[in-house]
Amino acid sequence: MIVINDDCINCDMCVPECPVEAIDMGSEHFEINQSLCVECEGYYDQPSCYAVCPVDAVDITSD
Numbered sequence: 001m002i003v004i005n006d007d008c009i010n011c012d013m014c015v016p017e018c019p020v021e022a023i024d025m026g027s028e029h030f031e032i033n034q035s036l037c038v039e040c041e042g043y044y045d046q047p048s049c050y051a052v053c054p055v056d057a058v059d060i061t062s063d
């Protein structure tokens, strides 16, 4: 599971990188719609939101 944590500074960089448009603004910071996220499988070698985030606000969990 890929999640955006509270370190997110709402820079917007990950939004255009998501191939399935799973990232939207939440109540306080950007959030990943888990029903849409495919963890970039079939698109990239690693989650692109994780790769582009400048402040390490994207976590890859084992769930």
Ligand code: SF4
Pocket: 002, 017, 018, 019, 020, 021, 022, 023, 032, 036, 037, 038, 039, 040, 047, 048, 049, 050
């Ligand atoms: S892991 Fe990939 S599919 Fe999931 S939110 Fe990030 S960029 Fe989008």
Ligand code: SF4
Pocket: 004, 007, 008, 009, 010, 011, 012, 013, 014, 015, 030, 052, 053, 054, 055, 056, 057, 058
């Ligand atoms: S790239 Fe990182 S800091 Fe920027 S909006 Fe996405 S999760 Fe937040």
